[in-house]
Amino acid sequence: MLAASELKVGVVFMNGNDPMIVQRMLGNKSGRGSMVFRMRIKNIVTGQTMDAGFDSSEKFQDVDLDIHKVKLSYIDGETYVFMDDDTFEQFEITKEDLGDNGNYINIGDEFSVELTFYEGKPVGIKTPVQVTRTITYCEPGVKGDTSGKATKSATLDTGFIVQVPLFCEIDTKIMVDTRDGSFTERAK
Amino acid sequence: MTVDILCRVVDNLGDIGFTYRLARALGELPDAPRLRLIVDDLSVFTGICPAVKADTTMQQVEGFLVVRRDNPGEAALEVFRAERPRMVLECYACGRPEWFEEILFDDADPALRHIVNLEYLTAESWAHDYHLLPSFTRFPLVRKTIFMPGFREGTGGLVQDKPFMSLVEACATAEGKRHVRREIIQTGGFSLSSETHWVLVFSYEHDFTPIVADLATFHAEKPILALVAPGRSSGPFLAAWNRAGCPFPVLSLPVLPQQQWDAFLVASDFSIVRGEETFARSVLAGHPFLWQCYPFSFGAQLPKVHAFLERIKPCLDPVDYKAYEGLTLAFNETEPFPGDLLAVLRISADGFGLLAQEVRNLGNLAANLLTFMRSLGYNYS
Numbered sequence: 001m002l003a004a005s006e007l008k009v010g011v012v013f014m015n016g017n018d019p020m021i022v023q024r025m026l027g028n029k030s031g032r033g034s035m036v037f038r039m040r041i042k043n044i045v046t047g048q049t050m051d052a053g054f055d056s057s058e059k060f061q062d063v064d065l066d067i068h069k070v071k072l073s074y075i076d077g078e079t080y081v082f083m084d085d086d087t088f089e090q091f092e093i094t095k096e097d098l099g100d101n102g103n104y105i106n107i108g109d110e111f112s113v114e115l116t117f118y119e120g121k122p123v124g125i126k127t128p129v130q131v132t133r134t135i136t137y138c139e140p141g142v143k144g145d146t147s148g149k150a151t152k153s154a155t156l157d158t159g160f161i162v163q164v165p166l167f168c169e170i171d172t173k174i175m176v177d178t179r180d181g182s183f184t185e186r187a188k
Numbered sequence: 189m190t191v192d193i194l195c196r197v198v199d200n201l202g203d204i205g206f207t208y209r210l211a212r213a214l215g216e217l218p219d220a221p222r223l224r225l226i227v228d229d230l231s232v233f234t235g236i237c238p239a240v241k242a243d244t245t246m247q248q249v250e251g252f253l254v255v256r257r258d259n260p261g262e263a264a265l266e267v268f269r270a271e272r273p274r275m276v277l278e279c280y281a282c283g284r285p286e287w288f289e290e291i292l293f294d295d296a297d298p299a300l301r302h303i304v305n306l307e308y309l310t311a312e313s314w315a316h317d318y319h320l321l322p323s324f325t326r327f328p329l330v331r332k333t334i335f336m337p338g339f340r341e342g343t344g345g346l347v348q349d350k351p352f353m354s355l356v357e358a359c360a361t362a363e364g365k366r367h368v369r370r371e372i373i374q375t376g377g378f379s380l381s382s383e384t385h386w387v388l389v390f391s392y393e394h395d396f397t398p399i400v401a402d403l404a405t406f407h408a409e410k411p412i413l414a415l416v417a418p419g420r421s422s423g424p425f426l427a428a429w430n431r432a433g434c435p436f437p438v439l440s441l442p443v444l445p446q447q448q449w450d451a452f453l454v455a456s457d458f459s460i461v462r463g464e465e466t467f468a469r470s471v472l473a474g475h476p477f478l479w480q481c482y483p484f485s486f487g488a489q490l491p492k493v494h495a496f497l498e499r500i501k502p503c504l505d506p507v508d509y510k511a512y513e514g515l516t517l518a519f520n521e522t523e524p525f526p527g528d529l530l531a532v533l534r535i536s537a538d539g540f541g542l543l544a545q546e547v548r549n550l551g552n553l554a555a556n557l558l559t560f561m562r563s564l565g566y567n568y569s
Contacts, residue, residue, distance in 0.1 A: 017328075050322065052324060055281045055334070057278075058324065
């Protein structure tokens with residue numbers, strides 16, 4: 001069983017006979033102690049998407065999925081093409097099906113992701129919890145401010161925009177938490 | 189329709205207070221559902237509803253079936269097996285006991301059933317985004333929805349049970365308030381003055397030294413009476429009051445039945461309150477109050493405090509708001525407390541009355557909830 005707190009982008013769970021995949025994390029909020037998550041989920045069979053809330057008390061049936069370790073090979077319009085690390089076989093998946101995880105991957109990445117298959121069809125990817133990305137644009141850095149409390153917007157090499165501390169500059173490599181898109185630390 | 193309300197007592201009287209008032213408010217509605225209250229700590233429930241017997245596993249109280257959440261006994265299990273849960277209200281995402289879970293998730297049961305997770309109260313804007321958000325359980329016939337109380341359009345509002353709202357209405361005029369106070373004094377046998385400025389104290393732990401100092405100064409302008417409720421604030425408040433040489437009269441209140449407590453809350457001129465339940469009721473009461481949010485680690489309560497301040501800001505005069513904002517932020521910070529209670533004690537109650545009216549206009553949470561439950565269209569016979 002999967003606890004609601006284990007649901008993240010790319011995770012598949014069963015709703016009755018329907019496999020559902022988490023596509024986007026839209027927010028997580030806390031009341032007094034417990035968390036409530038808002039996610040966009042997609043029915044893998046029907047293709048229907050919906051926004052849903054999950055409180056941390058619920059548990060879900062997980063799904064047996066085929067998993068291939070892959071790297072992003074190239075992007076053709078809205079289609080992302082991945083290559084299997086072992087067999088070099090290529091698989092296609094749409095940008096929409098990648099959900100938020102499309103924000104954290106790029107061609108030439110050294111790390112692999114897990115491409116998940118349901119009944120022989122690729123349905124999504126799972127990324128590492130943290131990935132290293134490079135800032136391609138941000139306003140100039142402020143020397144001396146290492147507190148991280150004040151932030152600014154920064155565009156990553158994937159095109160995704162995150163909030164980073166003021167000391168970050170263009171070409172700074174940073175660690176990003178793929179669960180919520182937050183800056184973790186400057187990459188070593 | 190039968191509705192099962194689940195409650196777990198986490199924080200003193202707030203959780204059971206909300207559950208009890210919600211049950212009362214649902215029970216007052218036209219074509220009200222039958223209600224079964226499943227509560228873990230009946231000894232706390234007894235405090236606000238003396239008719240509840242703490243050692244009885246299943247009992248009828250004020251028209252509700254009250255069942256002990258842990259080890260409810262075979263008779264209660266039979267009742268729930270005979271009339272299975274169809275509509276379940278989980279107060280504050282409190283989860284479900286195992287025996288209830290077994291009946292609710294029985295896959296031999298072909299009927300649809302629905303859980304409504306009543307989330308914590310917050311003025312943050314996300315309450316609107318999460319209100320009536322569909323949710324899932326592990327079994328497709330058990331559906332779930334998130335229901336958000338709140339202070340703005342697009343949320344479920346606040347519980348407005350008749351006994352409480354009658355008190356608010358009665359205290360809307362000075363004469364009405366005096367009358368309510370006289371009744372409190374007579375029925376409770378309290379020895380106190382109905383003519384002083386009543387200040388109710390029911391928050392979390394705090395250094396009350398500056399609060400007591402400001403109350404003492406205010407007392408020279410307008411005689412006050414501090415009503416100190418039992419709980420986490422009473423010790424620190426009384427210690428500060430003693431250190432200051434007992435500069436104004438204090439009445440230490442016992443745990444009171446809900447109706448009596450509500451009367452004190454509504455008939456007060458100023459309240460220092462906490463959490464969700466007394467906070468919500470102070471908003472509805474429409475008089476000035478100072479709110480202490482449930483303290484989270486790393487100051488995580490501050491977004492909730494800021495959101496409430498944003499909500500009340502348009503209701504207050506800008507100068508008054510500045511004083512109120514400063515005091516509220518200071519009271520909710522972990523740092524030393526420099527707020528100016530004296531300035532806040534002097535501001536007009538009109539802005540708080542305006543906020544109360546706006547929130548009342550959102551409708552009674554119980555009625556909004558029942559409308560939602562009926563909209564699901566299941567046959568809850």
